[in-house]
Amino acid sequence: MVEEIPQQYRTYHRNKTVTVMFLILLVFAVLMGRLVYLMIFRSEYYSMKARELHERERSIKAARGRIIDANGKILADNKTVCTISVIHSQVTDAEQVIGVLCRELGLSEEYVRKRVEKNSSIEKIKSNVDKSVGDVVREYDLAGVKVDEDYKRYYPYDSLGSKVLGFTGGDNQGIIGLEVIYEDYLRGEAGTILTVTDAAGVEVVEAGEERVEPVAGRDLYISMDMNIQSYATQLALQTMETKEADSVSILVMNPQNGEILAMVNVPEFHLNDPYTLPDTVDSEGVSGERAQELLNGMWRNGCINDTYEPGSTFKIITAAAGLESGAVKPEDTFQCPGYIMVGDRRIRCHKAGGHGAETFVQGTMNSCKRRFT
DSSP states (O other): OOOOHHHHHHHHHHHHHHHHHHHHHHHHHHHHHHHHHHIIIIHHHHHHHHHHEEEEEEEEEOOOOOOTTTSSOEEEEEEEEEEEOOGGOOOOOHHHHHHHHHHHHHHHHHHHHHHSSSSSSSSSEEHHHHEEHHHHHHHHHOOEEEEEEEEEEEEETTTTHHHHHHBBBBTOOSSSSSHHHHHHHHBBEEEEEEEEOOEEEEEEEEEEEEEEEOOOOOOEOOOOOHHHHHHHHHHHHHHHHHHHOOOOEEEEOTTTTTTTEEHHHHHHHHTTTTTTTTSSSSOOTTOHHHHHHHHHHHHHHHHHHHHHOOOOGHHHHHHHHHHHSSSSOOEEEEEOSEEEEEEEEEEEOSTOOOOOOEEHHHHHHHHHHHHHH
């Protein structure tokens, strides 16, 4: 005989079952809601994250803007070079890669091996490699070796106007001179090369590459005239040799509008090799802060960084002030004995014997010290 279960127990078990089923349905509803949220409302974010995991990015330098003089001559240009990198996960024959890169790039085996065997997403081996050398490396078609075309700053006139133009560093960023002052205009915007990889980090060849092309920098047109700059440089070098001076500076300005036509500071340095000290500097055994001090001295633009007495250039101010105030007239005459006493000091004219009698105009032509004191 089967004993009948009391009604209250059956009701209890039914309620318990309904409660458990309700909780299960609630959990499933929450999970479904979460899934809908992730798949629909957050799909863009997670799609981007997935692309980042499967895409490898390599930078493409932008062509730097040129620097051009008043006559259209290019003073700073770009030269096509290559950057060679290695992707560890894609290298199939490490010894062959090491051997080729050591031989073609002239690098030590220890240096190359350390970078080829480093387990990183991408490792730069050498930048600013001549395009001809980069093409040779590319022809080997080595798995895991990337040869990307790049740009390097090139100065056709080398040392002419070096302390005005300035130069760029390894990453094409301005270091001194106009190159750094107008960096925001000259540098442009770098591009990228995107490649798709699998879970192991190996490039999926069938997926191809996606390129975001770089934006070239803007050209900079300056008032400097390289013909005048070249002539002024020759005069400065002659003066430095004749006077046995340590340095000579010449500044040529257009009096009509204040444009700088030439700015010379000799000795100049080689813009295409800016970190090599001249032979006249004893740099043997010099390193660290002292070497940097010597380089800073070599790069220093004396025309704008050094202080000096205005000298005869200020005579234009006093002459103009005299004419404008009516204190003198062009036909007024003066006597130059070759010096003038100011207090207890005798200030000599550049002509030892003096200019004798001269008019205001003649005194201006002679740059006579007596006449302007």
